[in-house]
Amino acid sequence: MTTQLVQQIKQLLLDVNRFIEQASGLTLRSYQQGVAQAVLQSILQGAGRSFVVIFPRQSGKNELQAQLETYLLTLFSETNAELVKVSPTWKPQSFNAMRRLERVLTSNLLVRSVWAKEQGYIYRVGSARLYFFSGQPRSNIVGATASLLLEVDEAQDVLISKFDKEIAPMAASTNATRIFWGTAWTSRTLLARELHAARQTQLTDGIQRVFVVDADQVAAEVPAYGDFVKSQVTKLGRQHPMIKTQFFCEEIDAEGGLFPPERCTLMRGRHPAALAPKPGKLYAMTLDVAGEDEGVSIDPGQNSILENPARDATALTIAEVDTSTMADDLIRKPTYQVIYRAEWVGVKHTRLYAQLKALAELFDVRFLVVDSTGVGAGLSSFISAALPDRVLPFEFNSRTKSDLCWNFLALCDTGRFKDHATSTEEDLHQVAAAQTEFWRQVRFCEFEILPGPNKTVRWGVPDGTRDPATGELVHDDLLISAAMLSLLDEQDWTVSFPTLVIQAPDPLEDIDHGGF
8 A cells, every 4th residue: 555545445445425415426415514524523532422313214314324334433443443223123124124224335446345244243444343233121231341332222212211221321431422313202311301411411512412304304405305205295194103203203192082172173184974875985884893782782873871881882983985086196095974873882793784785785785894893893893704805804912902002194184084063963962972072082181102112002992981071981982983994095995887898790691781
C-alpha cells in the first residue's frame, strides 16, 4: 500500500459521511447524516451521550445502522474496540441486522476483503468487534462489555426491566455512547422513557441527542416514499394507531378507551336499518357465539328477566356490502353498512341454528363469519354444512383477537364501517334497542397494549363493568360481532353473472340460401 493511498484512507476516515459515500457508494440523506455525525462526535470525545433515533418505517434506519457500524469498525480497527447491538429477538431481528451488516461489509471497498465473522454473532475488522445479542426476556446476555458503543434496536419492543438489569450495565464501566433506535409506540416503552430523558438533557446543555423524523420529512427527500405513505393512510386512516406510530412518530396511549368521539363519528352512517334485503344488494353476516343454557331463553324482542345477567349473548350483525369503494385504486376494499342486529342469551344451539339459517337464506348472504371457538365449533360446523362455501370459521385467541382489533380500527378510521341511522319506526324497535346496546358497548370498551415486539392489544369491555346510569352489566358481544366484519376484507367480492351464450351465425345457412 503506497504512502499516498494510506493518506487518502486516513482522510476518508475523518468524515463519516464521506467514508460512506466513497467506500460504500451510498449518499446518506440529510436526516441520516446528522445522526451519524452526532454519534461519532460523542464517541471521539468520550462523552458517553445517549441518543434516541426515531425514524418512520422503511425510511433508512437499518441502512444507517449498518453503514455507521461498518465505519466504526474500520475507524477503530487497530484498537480492541467493542460494540454491542441488542435487538428484541434473535430471529428474525438480530439475524436480519447481521445480514444487513454483512452486505455492507462485503460491498465496502476498504473492508470487503478483511472483515471476518466469529462464533456466528461477532463481526471483526482488525481488532475491533461488534457483538449481536437478543433482548428477549429469557436470553442470557450478562457479561458483555460495550467499550465504544451500545445500540438497542427497536427499543420500543425491549422490556425496560431487561434493559435496566442486563443491557445497561454493558456500558457502565466504559461510559460508552448509547443509541436507542426505534419507532414510536406507547408512552410506557423503553424508547419513550429514553426519549423523555434525552430531551431533558438536551434542554440543559443544548447538544442534540434526539432525532425524530416523520413521514413528511422523509417524503421531502424521497417523493416515492410520500406516495407509499399516502396509500397506507388511505387504507388504514390517519388516526389508526399503526399510521400514527409507524409513519408519523406519534406516541399512543398504552391503555384507555378504544373509541374516542372522532372515531365514533366516522362509524355512524345515514342509511336506514332493514328487516329484509333489497334486490341486487350484497349481504354478509357475522356471529359471535355464546354458550347455551336451557334455563334461560331470550330471543330478540322478548321481554324476559335474565336468570344470569352476567351471561354473554350470541350476537348477530348483518351488513350490506358496498363494493363501490373497491374501485378506488388505493382502497380496493368494500364498505360494510350495518342494517340489522340481534342477540340471543341462553338459547339452545339447535334452535339458534334454524333461525340463523333462515336469516342467511333470507338475505342470501355471500359470507357468514362464525365464531368457532369452544362451544361455537359445533354451531359453526352445522351452519357450514347447511351453507357450503359461505361460512368462514374464526377461532379466537390472544393473537387473533388482537389482529381483529387492529383490522377493525382500520375499517372505522377509513369510514368503511357504517352503522345504520337511528330508527323510530315501530317494526324496527328491536333493531333500535340492539343499536343502543351496541353503542353502549362501544362507549365502555377499553384497550391495553402489551409490551413486546408483537404489538398485542387486549381489548373489550372489562368483566364486571356496569353502566353507572342503570347499574346493568355491560358486555361486548355486539361490538365483537361488528369487528368480525373486518375479516371479510380478504374475500372475493366480485359480482358474477349467469353465463350468456351468444349464438354465432351459421355460414352454411347462407350457402343454403344462395349466398355463395
